[in-house]
Amino acid sequence: MKNILYKISKSYLLFQKKGEENIYNDFSIGKVIEINNIIQALKYKIINLSIIYNFLIGIIFNNKYKICILLNDNKEIIHFSHYSNRGIKYKNIFKNDIVIGPCWTREDFRGRNIYPTILKYISNNNSFNYYIFCEKNNIASQRGIIKAGFKEVGTVEKMKIGHFITRYIFKHTVK
DSSP: OOOOOOEEEEEEEEEEEEOOSOOOOOOOOOOEEEEEHHHOOOOOOOOOOOHHHHHHHHHHOOOOEEEEEOOHHHHHHHHEEEEESTTTTOSSSSSOOOOEEEEEEEEGGSSSSSSHHHHHHHHHTSSSSSEEETTOOOOOHHHHHHHOOOEEEEEEEEEEEEETTTEEEEEEEOO
């Protein structure tokens, strides 16, 4: 049996934005809720092992892990965006910088400006740099990210360490 210490498993495009001072809250399509803990995640039925892990790691290492959800009039989740500060996954950015993702918009609500609007809402503090990354072939996601004011600044490599630990290495190629 081979003992692999780490393995680069995927490469993404990296985008960055300095936070804006105004709070962007033009949500005529639904209601925004920020999930700050496991109890709230259970209430809105967005719980899985990864989310439990992220909230527990947040408690142990003093990370600020949140999930921003958008509910339609029927109280159905039509979008979610996870975000947190550096934590243990993102070692080569500043501690207070915020990483957004993963994000998802329900298929029948795509094309309605939800994704860039939520990204603007999340990136509302000018004390922080915000990062987001997406797959190189996901053109729709790239358009939404750019529409929210992010600029492409490099790549991200996803690295698996052993079987359970994932790290992301940010490589800035644009200043």
